[in-house]
Amino acid sequence: MAALLAGTLGACAAPRHLIGIEPPTSGPVPAARTRRIYIATTRAPSPEPGVFFSGARGRTISFATVDVGIPPDHVTGHVERPRHLPPKASRDFVLANPRHLGLDAFRAEAEGGIAGRHPSDRKLLLWVHGYNTTLTDAVLRLAQFVEDTGYDGVPMLFSWASDGKLSSYVYDINSALIARDAITEVASALGRSRFASIDIVAHSMGNFLAMEAIRGAGEQNLYDSTGKLANVILAAPDIDYDLFVAQVSAIPPRSRRFFVLISDDDEALRLSSFLSRRPRVGNAHADDLTRLGVNVIDLSQVRDVGSNHHSKFADAPEVVQLLGTRILAGDDFSGPRGGIGAAVIMGAGGVLEVIE
Numbered sequence: 001m002a003a004l005l006a007g008t009l010g011a012c013a014a015p016r017h018l019i020g021i022e023p024p025t026s027g028p029v030p031a032a033r034t035r036r037i038y039i040a041t042t043r044a045p046s047p048e049p050g051v052f053f054s055g056a057r058g059r060t061i062s063f064a065t066v067d068v069g070i071p072p073d074h075v076t077g078h079v080e081r082p083r084h085l086p087p088k089a090s091r092d093f094v095l096a097n098p099r100h101l102g103l104d105a106f107r108a109e110a111e112g113g114i115a116g117r118h119p120s121d122r123k124l125l126l127w128v129h130g131y132n133t134t135l136t137d138a139v140l141r142l143a144q145f146v147e148d149t150g151y152d153g154v155p156m157l158f159s160w161a162s163d164g165k166l167s168s169y170v171y172d173i174n175s176a177l178i179a180r181d182a183i184t185e186v187a188s189a190l191g192r193s194r195f196a197s198i199d200i201v202a203h204s205m206g207n208f209l210a211m212e213a214i215r216g217a218g219e220q221n222l223y224d225s226t227g228k229l230a231n232v233i234l235a236a237p238d239i240d241y242d243l244f245v246a247q248v249s250a251i252p253p254r255s256r257r258f259f260v261l262i263s264d265d266d267e268a269l270r271l272s273s274f275l276s277r278r279p280r281v282g283n284a285h286a287d288d289l290t291r292l293g294v295n296v297i298d299l300s301q302v303r304d305v306g307s308n309h310h311s312k313f314a315d316a317p318e319v320v321q322l323l324g325t326r327i328l329a330g331d332d333f334s335g336p337r338g339g340i341g342a343a344v345i346m347g348a349g350g351v352l353e354v355i356e
Helices: 002-012 103-112 135-149 169-178 180-191 205-219 241-249 267-276 286-290 317-327
Strands: 033-045 053-070 094-101 123-128 154-159 197-203 229-235 258-262 295-298 343-347 350-355
Touching: 033 103, 033 135, 033 180, 053 103, 053 135, 053 180, 094 103, 094 135, 123 135, 123 180, 123 205, 135 154, 135 317, 154 180, 169 180, 169 205, 180 205, 197 205, 205 229, 205 241, 229 317, 258 286, 286 295
Parallel strands: 033 154, 123 154, 123 197, 197 229, 229 258, 258 295
Antiparallel strands: 033 053, 053 094, 295 343, 343 350
16 A cells, blocks of 8 residues: 555656756747756766756766746746646746757857846856755756846856755765865856856855855955955855854955845754754854854745745745845845845844845
8 A cells, every 4th residue: 555655646746857848849839938047067967858967976067058938927936847747838937958068168158148238237146056956956946036036147057966865965965075176166267257247146055065165265365356256145054053154264254245044944954953963054043143244134034935944035035036136236235125024134233124
């Protein structure tokens, strides 16, 4: 009976891998907005349909693009995944036209997305996903975030080799460590590019990787050496608090334009804290973090659609709007605003703003 139930549940599960699996071409296809996602990855390529790059670790950095079709009735804060294949462009995100590119072609095409723009508008967003994430998961979440924030720069995903399984926490954290040199290499190339400003958004375990790369650059006096880094948004960081202190200490106080998004109802980080026997940054006390010279956005009172409250930065429509229209737009929080319920924005000097 248990085996039968497991088989039934597996048969009913939504498909996990969607890259290159497109709707039928016959019949009318509703017009949908399309977002091109640029990908730099340490994953190994995969010939399996829908996978494109697997959870295995590649030997080199690979570069690629995927076009993501946004359904006409997309709801802010949601990722409309197909419940079965093939996807329907009328209701689902569609991940189409995956392409492998060499580094030179990749850089030229990414820079082509800002051709003709004023220098102040030549923006790039570097996204670093978290634990238990397939490439499909990461591409979908980035496309949803870009769509919902109205971000008008070039979205680039750095995808490290997460195995995409709840049971692979140790594998994933080692994959993140292995990817430190690769993300540093990508960041260095972006510093030499035509982009005028670069924002980094990292989630969960992706913060561990991003901050390790940042600490390495800081220790070599290379952190933001080109002056292009605008903001570093650390959403629900799954980082040991003491390690974070060491990472931040490598960066001069005047350069710590970090926004740390925390929430005391984050169930995933509660489990991580229990397993590691150490507090995680994403559910640390705001006052402790602001004493490190970083900005804190406390989302504890913000409601979201997630069951474990680990992705409020993308699931809660009001938070997505805050990130898009305020932080990524360069707001210095010097004037009063309204908007998202009960978020508290704090800096080293105290409360910057209470948004209600």
